[in-house]
Amino acid sequence: MTLGPRPSVGAGPAPSIRRNTMSDAFRISLQDLRRQEGARIDLVRTIESPDFATDLVRTVGDLNIEGSLQSVSEGVLVTARVDYDQVSECARCLREIEEEGTADLAELYFYENRAKALKESGDEEAEELPLIVNDSIDLEFLVRDTIVGQMPFIPLCEPDCPGLCSVCGERLAELPEDHFHETEEEPRAPSMSFVRSSWRRNRRNEPLEGAPEGQPSGADRP
Numbered sequence: 001m002t003l004g005p006r007p008s009v010g011a012g013p014a015p016s017i018r019r020n021t022m023s024d025a026f027r028i029s030l031q032d033l034r035r036q037e038g039a040r041i042d043l044v045r046t047i048e049s050p051d052f053a054t055d056l057v058r059t060v061g062d063l064n065i066e067g068s069l070q071s072v073s074e075g076v077l078v079t080a081r082v083d084y085d086q087v088s089e090c091a092r093c094l095r096e097i098e099e100e101g102t103a104d105l106a107e108l109y110f111y112e113n114r115a116k117a118l119k120e121s122g123d124e125e126a127e128e129l130p131l132i133v134n135d136s137i138d139l140e141f142l143v144r145d146t147i148v149g150q151m152p153f154i155p156l157c158e159p160d161c162p163g164l165c166s167v168c169g170e171r172l173a174e175l176p177e178d179h180f181h182e183t184e185e186e187p188r189a190p191s192m193s194f195v196r197s198s199w200r201r202n203r204r205n206e207p208l209e210g211a212p213e214g215q216p217s218g219a220d221r222p
Helices: 015-020 112-120 124-128 140-149 192-204
Strands: 027-029 040-047 057-071 075-089 096-110 136-138
Touching: 057 096, 057 140, 075 140, 096 112, 096 140, 112 124
Parallel strands: none
Antiparallel strands: 027 136, 040 057, 057 075, 075 096
């Protein structure tokens, strides 16, 4: 099995941070797994409402994890599948989209002495290796980063979603093709530079140059 690339140095939390933030929901005990290469046990876990999210997409309900833990020479190999539900908001028309999601997990958690040996051999990435701590592993970072990493950056309810009407704000897909609004052109608002100039000249009772039509000069104001 080919594992994904290790994270670059500085891209994730240090092992000490991982240990301090290990939550009970994602903590998996290895007491039943023999420390013998090739030994394997089933992994079945339900995580209640973890609420992983981006700006427009979030998970809802529980996550169901099913797979296996296997002892290897360097540590424990986790291979599993996560099933979850997610709700996203269309980036164009703001409609909520409910979807089922599936993510594949594959990660090698290292024995601390193995990670230390790699670090001493000059492997700079050894600082960021996920570790086995107190005979348990933390799946939170693995599950979160995998799920959030495959959430759509710009979710759409339909590839050709026309979005919202710029005048009334209704979804264009739900409006008739001849939908339109009769609007009158609004008078142009003065710029901030004009407002500042008007205020200064008004104090000196000087006429304004280039004032918009209908805009009184400083001398005409009471």
